Amino acid sequence: MPLTKLNFKPGVNRETTSYSNEGGWFDSEKVRFRAGYPEKIGGWLRYSESAFLGDCRGLHPFVALDGTKYIGVGTHLKYYLNQGGSFNDITPIRLTTSAGDATFSATNGSSTLTVTENGHGAVVGDFVTFSGAATLGGLITADVLNQEYQIASIVNTNSYTIEAREVATISSITTTSGLNPTAVSANSSDTGNGGGSVVATYQTSTGLEVSIQGTGWGAGVYGRGTWNSNADVSLSTTSMRIWTHDNFGEDLIINVRDGIIGYYDTSGGLSNRAVLLKDVSGANTTPTIAKQVIVSDRDRHVIAFGCDPQTNIGTQDPLLIRFSSQESITDWESTATNTAGDLRIGSGSEIITAVETRREIIVFTDVSLHSMQFIGPPFTFGITAISENITIAGPLSPVAVEDAVFWMGVNEFYVYKGGVQRIPCSVKDFVFSDINREQLEKVTAGVNSSFAEIWWFYPSADSTENNKYVIYNYEQKIWYFGSLARTFWMDRGIYEFPIAAGTDHYLFNHENGFDDGSTVPASAISSHIESSQIDIGDGDRFLLLNKLVPDITFRNSPDSNPNAIFTLKTRNFPGGDYLQTNDSTISRTAQETTTVVEQYTNQANIRLRGRSFALRVSSTATETGWRLGSPRLEIRPDGRR
Numbered sequence: 154m155p156l157t158k159l160n161f162k163p164g165v166n167r168e169t170t171s172y173s174n175e176g177g178w179f180d181s182e183k184v185r186f187r188a189g190y191p192e193k194i195g196g197w198l199r200y201s202e203s204a205f206l207g208d209c210r211g212l213h214p215f216v217a218l219d220g221t222k223y224i225g226v227g228t229h230l231k232y233y234l235n236q237g238g239s240f241n242d243i244t245p246i247r248l249t250t251s252a253g254d255a256t257f258s259a260t261n262g263s264s265t266l267t268v269t270e271n272g273h274g275a276v277v278g279d280f281v282t283f284s285g286a287a288t289l290g291g292l293i294t295a296d297v298l299n300q301e302y303q304i305a306s307i308v309n310t311n312s313y314t315i316e317a318r319e320v321a322t323i324s325s326i327t328t329t330s331g332l333n334p335t336a337v338s339a340n341s342s343d344t345g346n347g348g349g350s351v352v353a354t355y356q357t358s359t360g361l362e363v364s365i366q367g368t369g370w371g372a373g374v375y376g377r378g379t380w381n382s383n384a385d386v387s388l389s390t391t392s393m394r395i396w397t398h399d400n401f402g403e404d405l406i407i408n409v410r411d412g413i414i415g416y417y418d419t420s421g422g423l424s425n426r427a428v429l430l431k432d433v434s435g436a437n438t439t440p441t442i443a444k445q446v447i448v449s450d451r452d453r454h455v456i457a458f459g460c461d462p463q464t465n466i467g468t469q470d471p472l473l474i475r476f477s478s479q480e481s482i483t484d485w486e487s488t489a490t491n492t493a494g495d496l497r498i499g500s501g502s503e504i505i506t507a508v509e510t511r512r513e514i515i516v517f518t519d520v521s522l523h524s525m526q527f528i529g530p531p532f533t534f535g536i537t538a539i540s541e542n543i544t545i546a547g548p549l550s551p552v553a554v555e556d557a558v559f560w561m562g563v564n565e566f567y568v569y570k571g572g573v574q575r576i577p578c579s580v581k582d583f584v585f586s587d588i589n590r591e592q593l594e595k596v597t598a599g600v601n602s603s604f605a606e607i608w609w610f611y612p613s614a615d616s617t618e619n620n621k622y623v624i625y626n627y628e629q630k631i632w633y634f635g636s637l638a639r640t641f642w643m644d645r646g647i648y649e650f651p652i653a654a655g656t657d658h659y660l661f662n663h664e665n666g667f668d669d670g671s672t673v674p675a676s677a678i679s680s681h682i683e684s685s686q687i688d689i690g691d692g693d694r695f696l697l698l699n700k701l702v703p704d705i706t707f708r709n710s711p712d713s714n715p716n717a718i719f720t721l722k723t724r725n726f727p728g729g730d731y732l733q734t735n736d737s738t739i740s741r742t743a744q745e746t747t748t749v750v751e752q753y754t755n756q757a758n759i760r761l762r763g764r765s766f767a768l769r770v771s772s773t774a775t776e777t778g779w780r781l782g783s784p785r786l787e788i789r790p791d792g793r794r
Contacts, residue, residue, distance in 0.1 A: 155787075156700070156702060156785040156786065156787055157785060157786050157787070157788050158783050158784075158785050159684075159687075159768065159783060159784050159785065159786060160176075160783050161176060161177055161178055161684055162176055162177040162178070163178075163186045163189040163190070163191075163629055163631050164177070164178065164186060164579060164626075164629070164631025164632055164633060165177075165178045165179065165180065165181050165579065165580055165631075165632060165633045165634065166178070166179065166579040166580070166685075167179065167579065167580045167582065167583035168578075168579050168580070168581065168582060168583075170727065171685040171686050171727070171767070172685070172686045172692075172727035172765065173685075174685035174686075175685055175686060175687055175688070176685070176687070177684070177685050178191070178633075178682055178683065178684055178685065179683055179684060179685040179767075180681070180682070180683040181633045181634060181635060181681070181682050181683070182635045182636065182679065182680055182681050182682075183635045183636075183637070183678055183679070183680040183681075184633060184635070184680050184681065184682045185604060185606065185624065185626070185633060186626060186629060186631060186633065187604065187780070189629065190780060190781055190782060191682045191770070191780070191781050192778070192779060192780035192781065193667070193678065193680040193772060193777075193778050193779050193780075194635075194664075194678075194680070195663060195664035195665060195666070195667070195778075196663075196664075196665060196666040196667045196668045196669060196670065196675070196678055197653070197661040197662060197663045197664075197665060197666070197669065197670050197671075198661065198662050198665050198666060198670035198675070199659050199660070199661060199662075199670055199671075199673075200235075200238065200652055200659070200660035200661055200662050201235070201238030201239070201240075201659075201660060202238070203238065203239060203240055203324070203327075204327055204328060204329050204657070204658040204659055205226055205228060205231065205233055205240050205327070205658050205659075205660075206228060206230045206231050206323070206327050206331065206332070206658070207228030207229045207230030207231055207359075207362065207394075207658070208228055208229050208362045208618075208640055208656070208658075209226055209227065209228050209640050209641050209654035209658070209660075210227060210228065210229065210393070210394060210395045210396055210549065210595075210597075210640060210641060211225070211226070211227035211395065211396035211397060211398060211641060212224055212225065212226060212227075212641050212642075212643045212652065212654060212660075213225035213398040213399070213400075213405075213643075214643060214646060214647050214648060214652075215400045215403070215405070215647070216403070216647055217403040217419045218402075218403045218419075221236060222236070222647055222648065223235065223236050223419075224236075224648075224652065224660070225396075225398045225405060225407065226240065226654070226660070227394075227395075227396025227398065227407070227409075228394070228396075229359060229360045229361060229362045229393065229394035230278060230280075230359045230360075230394075231244050231280075231356075232244045232245075232357075232396060232407060232415075232427065234405075234417070234423060235660070236423060240324065241423040241424075242323070242324070242426070243417055243423075243425070243426045243427045244280070244356045244357055244426060244427070245356070245357045245407075245413060245415040245426060245427045245428055245429055246354055246355065246356060246357070246426060246428070247274075247355045247356060247357045247358060247413075248274065248353075248354075248355040249352065249353070249354045249355070250270060250352060250353045250354075250355075251352070252285060252349065252350045252351065252352050253348075253349040253350060253351060254270055254271070254351070254352075254353065255268055255269070255270040255283070255347070255351045255352075255353040256268070256269050256270075256346040256347055256351065257269075257286070257289060257293075257298065257345075257346055257347040257351075258346060259289055259291075259293050259317075259339035259343040259344075260339060261339055261340060261341045261343070262338055262339070262340075263338055263339060264316050264317045264318070264336040264337055264338045264339070265305070265314050265315075265316060265317075266293070266314065266315050266316070266317050266339075267308065267312055267313075267314050268281075268312060268313055268314070268315060268353075269311060269312045270311065270312070270353060271310075271311045272310060272311065273310070273311065273312075273313060273353075273355070274355075274358075275304050275307065275313055275355060275358065276304070276307065276358055276359065277304055277305070277306060277307055278303060278304065278359040279303070279304045279355060279356065279358050279359050280301055280302070280303050280304075280323070280355075280356040280359070281301070281302055281304060281315075281353050281354065281355050281356070282300070282301040282302070282353075282354045282356075283298055283299050283300065283302070283347075283351060283352070283353055283354075284299050284351075284352045284354070285299070285348070285350035285351050285352050286298035286299050286347040286348060286350070286351045287345065287347055287348035287350070288345065289339065289342075289343040289344065289345040289346070289347065290342040290343050290344050290345045291339060291340040291341065291342030291343035291344075292337055292338065292339055292340050292342075292343060293317055293337065293339050293343045296320050297317055297318070297319070297320065297337055298317075298347060298351075300318075300320060300321075300322075301322070301323050302315040302316075302318075303315070303323075303332060316334065316336060317336065317337045317338070317339070318334035318335055318336055318337055319334065319335040319336075319337055321334065321335070329657045329658045329659070357409065357412070357413055357415075358412075359394070360392075360393060360394025360409065360412075361392070361393045361394055362393060362394070363393055363592060363595075363617055364392055364393045364591060364592055364593075364594045364595070392410065392411065392594060393594055393595070394409065394410070395409075395410040395548055395549065395594070396408065396409060396410070397410070397445040397446055397447070398446075399446060399447050399448040400448060401448050401453075401455060401482055403419045403420075404416065404417060404418050404419055404482075405417040405419070405427070406430070406446050406448060406455060406482065407427060407446075408443050408444075408445060408446040408457075410444050410445065410548065411442065411443075411444055411459075411469070412442060412443075413429055413441065413442065414429070414430040414431075414439070414440060414441065414442075414443055414446055414457065415427040415428065415429055415430060416428055416429070416430045416433050416482060429441075430482065430483075433482065433483055434483070435483040435484070436483045436485075437483060437484050437485055437486045438463040438466065438485045438486045439483060439485050440457045440460035440461050440466075440475055440485065441461055441466055441467055442460060442461050442467070442469045443457040443458060443459055443460035443461075443469075444458050444459030444460070444471065444503070444504050444505075444506075444548075445457075445458045445459065445504070445506060445507055445548070446458070447507055447509055447514065449476075449509070449514070449527065450509065451527060452479060452527045453479055453480050454476045454477055454478075454479055454492070454527075454533070454534075455476065455477040455481075455482050456474065456475070456476045456477075456507075456514070457474070457475045457476070458474050458504045458506075458507050458516065459471045459472065459473065459474075459503060459504040460473055460474075460475050461473075462475070462495065463475070463485060463486060463487065463495070470497070471502065471503035471504060472497055472498045472499075472501065472502075472503065472504060472518070473495060473496075473497050474495060474496045474497070474498070474504070474516070474525070474534075474536070475493075475494070475495040476492075476493060476494060476495070476533065476534060477493055478491035478492050478493040479491075479492045481493075492530060492533045493533075494532070494533050494534070496525070496534060496536050498516065498518055498521075498523060498536065500518060500520060500521040500538065500541060501518030501519045501520045501521050502518070502519055502520075503518060503519055504516060504517070504518055505517040505518060505519055505545050505547070505548055506545070506547075506548040506549070506551060507525070508551045508552070508553050508558050509553065510553045510555070510556050510557075510558060511555060511556050512526070512556055513525060513526045514526070515539075515551070515553075515558050515569060516536070517543075517545050517551065517560075519545075520541060520543075521538060521539075521540065521541040521543070522538075522539040522540045522541075522543050522569065522573060523536050523537060523538055523539060524536065524537045524539055539569070539572070539573060540572075540573040542573075543562060543567060543573060544562035544563040544564070544565065545560055545561075545562055545563075546560070546561040546562060546563060546593045546594075546596040546611075547593050547594035547595065547596050548594065549594070549595075549596060549597040549598065549641070550562075550596045550597065550598050550609065551598060552598035552599060552600055552607060554600055554602070554607070554627065556570065556571075557569065557570045557627075559576070559598065559607045559625065559627070560598065561596055561598065561609050561611075563590075563593070564581075564585050565578075565581070566578050566581070566625065576625065577630075578625075578632055579631070579632050580623060580632045580633075580634055583634070584611070584621075584623050584634070586614075587613050587614050587621070588611050588612065588613065588614060589611075589612040589613065589614055589615075589616060589617060592612045592617055592618075593611075595611070595612055595618065595619055595640070596609060596610070596611045596612075596619075597609070597610050597619065597639075597640065597641050597642060598642075599641070599642025599643060599644065599651070599653070600642075600644040601642075601644060601651055601663075601664070602644050602645065603645065603651075603664065604626070605626055605627055605628035605629070606624050606625070606626050606627075607624065607625045607627060608622055608623075608624050608642055609622060609623050609624075609625075610622050610637070610638075610639045610640070610642065611623070618638065618640070618656050619638060619639055619640055619656065620636060620637075620638045620656075621634065621635070621636055621637075622634060622635055622636070622637050622639070638655060638656040638657075639653045639654060639655060639656070640654045640655070640656060641653065641654045642654075642663075645664075648662075649662075650662040650663055650664055650665045651663040651664060655671065657671060659671070667710065667711070667775070667776055667777055667778045668775050668776065675775065676775070677772075677773050677774055677775045677777075678772075679771070679772075679773050680771065680772050680779075681769060681770065681771035681772070682769070682770050682771075682781065683767060683768070683769040683770075684767050684768045684769070685767065686724075686727065686765040686766070686767055687765060687766055687767070687768075688764055688765040688766075689788070689790055692764050692765060693764075694764070694790050694791070694792065695725075695762060695763065695764055695790075695791040695792055696723075696762070696763065696764070696765075696766070696788050696789065696790060696791055697760075697761070697762050697788070697789040697790075697791040698721060698723070698735075698759055698760070698761040698762075698766060698786060698787070698788060698789075699758070699759065699760060699787040699788075699789060700756055700757070700758060700759065700786065700787035701719060701721065701737060701756060701757040701759055701784065701785075701786055701787075702755075702756050702784060702785040702786075703719055703737075703739045703754065703756075703757070703784050704781070704782030704783050704784045704785070705717055705739055705770070705779055705780065705781050705782060705784075706779070706780050706782065707741045707777065707778065707779055708778070708780070709778060710741075710776060710777050710778050710779075711776040712774065712775065712776035712777050714740055714741065715740065715741055715774060715776070715777040715778075715779070716738050716739060716740035716741070716772070716774055716777070717738075717739050717740075717770055717771065717772045717774075717777070717779045718736055718737070718738055718739070718769075718770070718771045718772065718773075719736070719737045719738075719739055719757065719768070719769075719770055719784070720734060720735070720736050720737075720768070720769040720770075720771065721734070721735050721759060721761055721766055721767070721768055721769075721786075722734040722735075722761075722766060722767055722769070723761045723762060723763025723764075723765065723766045724763055724764070724765060724766075725763055725764045725765075726764070727765075731767075732763060733761045733762065733763060734761075735757075735759040735760070735761050737754070737757035737759065738754075739754050739757070740754060762791060768784070
């Protein structure tokens, strides 16, 4: 019998049924398409063996003037500067108290210490460092007290608790699940208060790891407060913590969404922290709160979106845009002799995010899209409304590719290329019917430019954290999807590989190798692609499958005998169960030559019968990459009964 070549349309289609999508692919996992053919995605390895604290919602690569490479890492607990794999805490300081303002009290047999300080302004999870403390008289020594602590609970506006621990740096006790200290319990001799020289230094308050609804009873993360208590967050902090960051030369401007604007001087070295921008020498009417900061590359202005006006510092206007004078981070007062100024968007209730392209800055509100462009003095910037008929999933969902901006909306995907267009999506219902809409802020977009892909990571309906992805290949204009837990993604550039942050609090080099480097040693990546149903004619005849001739390459696989599993399965009706399956392992065997020759199982003898069949190609082996071609089948008509 002649063989039938199987050529499937590239991309995955879930907008229709498997039976009606004949000739296409219906399911995928860790597979991409290149030149129209499916292949396993690249693997990933830990960028560093160190973990960071908190959930990462921002990565920013940059290079100092001396050539040193850095990655800014913003989490809901800290802001780090990663250099050479080490996480250096540069979180700005919120408050440093006067000597003696803070005192301690201990209870015999307990590691819980109560710190008393009037108007401390801290929340649960904040970090504070004590210095100048004297021993309490027993096991709670001066060394135990004079360290960095994370606040365990808030008693009231004038006191909070910490858990005394053995002497250790925060970095040394950081694990993937948080801090793992060794507790120190007080004894009966610990009756002192730490003396009159205690200084408490508070870092910028921590944020939330999830979005919460409301601020009353039940709001916030489970276990954050005591039973039947109100939430320990105010209305202004109910959004999860998101960082934005940009370079001014080799220095770094950082911003907590709806919070502080910070400045880090790279020349100060990694032992220094970022400082509040308003505290930089020469600061003049500098905004103190914003939703996002961007440094305009073409004209060198620092731009704050959704910030406080110069006439009312400290009071946020969620639709106001302010910009510094050209080539200055400190001069924000608008005068006739500088280029500082402001703009206000007239539609919507708040600015969601802004994305810089080569020619303009695209500004999103909750209901509209605007183009902001440098026009020069006397107005400096102009802004034009583009569309008022869009939605956006969250601040992290848009991404720029040259002059195009792609983003995920609430129920659609969009692209801006001089105008707004909805992107036809063959997996739209599949994605939006299985997404946690209470956590849409977590949706994050990233570019994988080596493969012309936009990745969106999102939380599925039964998850509070990103655990799924959907990919749009903007060259082939096709879609595919899978499962992967990533909270932020940045493309390759100054670093060889794309780098992404995992929910396990590690950074990973992606498209590196063939395996899952979340574990040591690395484990296999489970990948597969499955076709829709194929029948004969109108499906009124049975078919008999007798022979499979594979077409697959394992080129560059480190394993000397890589393999993939071809599975054929048949059923009699579109909605029925698969009645028969047949698995065949297709492998390459090493040759006694200097060059590995692609050599496969010549054919697989099978015997399956049904009205329709589907093909599935999968792999669960380590050190194995694969790419499918056009397999062939011997298909015989087998009557109507």
